[in-house]
Amino acid sequence: MPPFLARTIWLASAALTLLLLSQPLGTTVQLEMSIGAIVLMVLLWLFAKGRTGRLTFLAIGSLVVLRYIYWRLSSTLPPVDDPVNFGAGVILIGAELYCFYILAISLVINAAPLSRGAAPQEDDDDLPTVDIFVPSYNEDCHILATTLAAAKSLDYPADKLTVWLLDDGGTDQKCADSDPRKAEEARARRRVLQALCADLGVSYLTRRRNVHAKAGNLNNGLQNSVGEIVVVLDADHVPFRSFLRDTIGHFSADSKLFLVQTPHAFLNPDPIERNLKTFDRMPSENEMFYAVGQCGLDKWNGSFFCGSAALLRRRALDEAGGFSGITITEDCETAFELHSRGWTSIYIDKPLIAGLQPETLSDFIGQRSRWCQGMLQIMLLKNPILKSGLKPIQRLCYLSSMTFWFFPLPRLIFMAAPLLYIFFDMKIVVANVEEAIAYTATYIIVNLMMQNYLYGRVRWPFVSELYEYVQGLFLIKATASVIVSPRKPTFKVTAKNVSLDHDQLSPLALPYFLVFALLFFGAVVSAYRYAFEPGVTNLMLVVGLWNLFSLITAGAALGVAAERRQTEKAPSLAVDRPAVLNLNGMALDVTVERISSARCRIRLDAVLPMRRAGDGSVGTLSALPQANLPLLSHARTIPVRLAGVTAAGEESVCDLVFETLTPGSYFALADLMYGDADAMVRFQQRRRAHKDIVSGTLQFIRWGITGPIRAFACLMTPAAAPEVEEPAGRPRSAERQRASDHGRPTDSKPTRTAEGHAAGAPTSDASPSWLQLMVEPESTAGGTERGRRAADLTDADLLPTRAG
Helix, strand or coil: CCHHHHHHHHHHHHHHHHHHHCCCCCHHHHHHHHHHHHHHHHHHHHHCCCHHHHHHHHHHHHHHHHHHHHHHHHHCCCCCCCHHHHHHHHHHHHHHHHHHHHHHHHHHHHCCCCCCCCCCCCCHHHCCCEEEEEEECCCCHHHHHHHHHHHHCCCCCHHHEEEEEEECCCCHHHHCCCCHHHHHHHHHHHHHHHHHHHHHCCEEECCCCCCCHHHHHHHHHHHCCCCCEEEECCCCCEECCCCCCCCCHHHHHCCCEEEEECCCCECCCCHHHHHHCCCCCCCCCHHHHHHHHHHHHHHCCCCCCCCCCEEEEHHHHHHCCCCCCCCCCHHHHHHHHHHHCCCEEEECCCCCEEECCCCCHHHHHHHHHHHHHHHHHHHHHCCCCCCCCCCHHHHHHHHHHHHHHHCHHHHHHHHHHHHHHHHHCCCCCCCCHHHHHHHHHHHHHHHHHHHHHHHCCCCCCCHHHHHHHHHHHHHHHHHHHHHHCCCCCCCCCCCCCECCCCCEECCCHHHHHHHHHHHHHHHHHHHHHHHHCCCCCCHHHHHHHHHHHHHHHHHHHHHHHEECCCCCCCCCEEEEEEEEEEECCEEEEEEEEEECCCEEEEEECCCCCCCCCCCCCEEEEEECCECCECCCCCCCCEEEEEEEEEEECCEEEEEEEECCCCHHHHHHHHHHHHCCCHHHHHHHHHCCCCCCHHHHHHHHHHHHHHHHHHHHHHHHCCCCCCCCCCCCCCCHHHHHHHHHHHCCCCCCCCCECCCCCECCCCCCCCCCCHHHHHHCHHHCCCCCCCCCCHHHCCHHHHHHHHHC
16 A cells, blocks of 8 residues: 555544544443443453554553543633633643653554564674773772673673773862862772773773763763774673673664663662562563663664663764763763764663662652753753654654653642642532543543553553652752753762661651641541531542542652661672582582672582581682683682571572672672673563552552551651671771772772762761752752762863862
8 A cells, every 4th residue: 555545544544533532422421431442451451462452452542541631621621711720720631631642652652662683693703893981980999890890701802892991080180179188089099990990901091171971971982992882881780791792783784773772770679669678579660661661762763872781883973973961861862863863773672781779769869850851951952853864753752751751740730639629629620520430530440551551561550650759749840940941950970889777767758748748638628528518529529539549659658768778788689600619628519599799699409518627617609601601711719708508408508708809809700690691681570470450559559558657657766876787707897998908899898978978988968858959959969069060160160270
């Protein structure tokens, strides 16, 4: 069929469908039709598994949604001669239209996500040269050493691979800081990292000035390297050994390919996962984006650079002038520019790195504030609608990713709307109970069904609402700030590896308590008015249920604000790697079951001999080669100390604590922990059992009930002294002192504050309070400096400091 004829038929069908949807129907008929649609969708869900069934399911649900939107626009707005109610009604329906817009775009993009096959495999002689960039600002040596050793250990010809540490914490500008303490810290950092890189066989590179933050640091790397392909890895994103083999072959198949992006997978829970205790059983928040969203974008050549775990073609970057740095999200901005120049991108849905997430709620909000402001900056400064070179569907893809960050406004509108009726009798929706059931209730059910159908394996019901509410209270200010002044936001480094040694309330908890109290008061008032006030109709019951949902969400958010202590000081991963434990002159074949950067658990098919006189507890652990890969030539052993033995029948399970790690030990750690990417795949798949709407709703209600109990208990409990986990047999302070004496990273990572400083180092700022984040969104957690960061200063800004 000719394309013109196909488009004509499609447009005619769409016009006819809209005409039918706009026909007036009685409330009873509408209810019967909606129930019939729901029943048909259930049957399709159960029995129609193919692409046709999937699209039919979504089409039927879309008709119910369109019918609801038409009813809201045509029949439920207050009269214009009542300006207060009419204005509030328009605001509410505007929020609903925004949600409809997001749903419609997501259906277009994600209706049939692309699933790519394996990358083509090439002979070693035909592979391109690769530069791996690890940009760093304030990360401690232990994190950097692990990432660099794993990058150096990738399965790739050594003569075609160069690993670069791009150090923005030891620049000339920082080494010449007017504050002698800061200058000495920068110089010491440079010395230690130069020595570390020399030991690991990695190239160290810094620059004169911290200009344009991460984008400027990456561009400095481009200017000093020559590899055909550039890999970008965040300092805490450790690659698995097969990273390049599983990705790089795509570049030979498409000469216009500029990007191969892989998912960001994490070893530790974010604050919401940790505080609700869901990390081991619920998919992480980002999995919906990476497992479905990026696959959907990939179908339309719209998958974009996410800042790390990605490969980029140097020729494309050179054509665009390097990494873009006008906004604070240099990753998406760079992809945006290259897509507009006709380059293509690919997304591979396989986790090939393991990273770290922010530990505290303050750092989490700070990270999301940067993402929010950066994406809105791109939309305002480089509007996708007006950008030349993009295809219409690519414009839609970028608009969906950018306009998503307006979610705080409708989220708060939906929370405030029922209170207007409960407290002030404002009728901002003109409808009776029968209409609310026939239109609104069925629309909500259909919406939930479509979301659960598309995302049920990677997102539990109502979890999106919780994440959006938790962020929305603070991002509303960040959103307004960037709209008023799009060029104002500056890049802030997100703090990682922050230690939480005891349960505590987040410094951001107060707004969550206040909103919960307001919604709880609204629930009491609505119940009282419905039960005792004359003339109150059943509409109060409907509005009260709406407010109750908001109250449950706010209750769950209180559970998030009551932060739990960390159960693991170093995040671990379940692996299944053969190894050899050398202990007391015996070489024992063991299997490493779980390993972190500080310790591991092993199993051996024998009862470990009881300690005899003269036996010690210190030995070494070394990896055995994998079935399909040789043992790394530069891998050494990990010095370990036996911390505990448990007999399990004819087997023994041993806990080993790592002693001070040498550069060779980091290579051994990289081989054992990051040698098999399937370990991360298995972990993610274990959490991806489909969560149905009923059980997901009950779980959400439980969070809404237990969250306030935990938060108020935490509020009433005096702050406990931090409980520091000391490795058995050697005080932590001794480990740190020994590391300081040798200038090497240790197995015992220094506890860092929310500002990224080592514990014990002088700091001028504590974690930001809720008031700071509300009033000063640019000073969010995660940056090492307040106000305007040095990385964003110009030459003119530096002159007074130098003169002083």
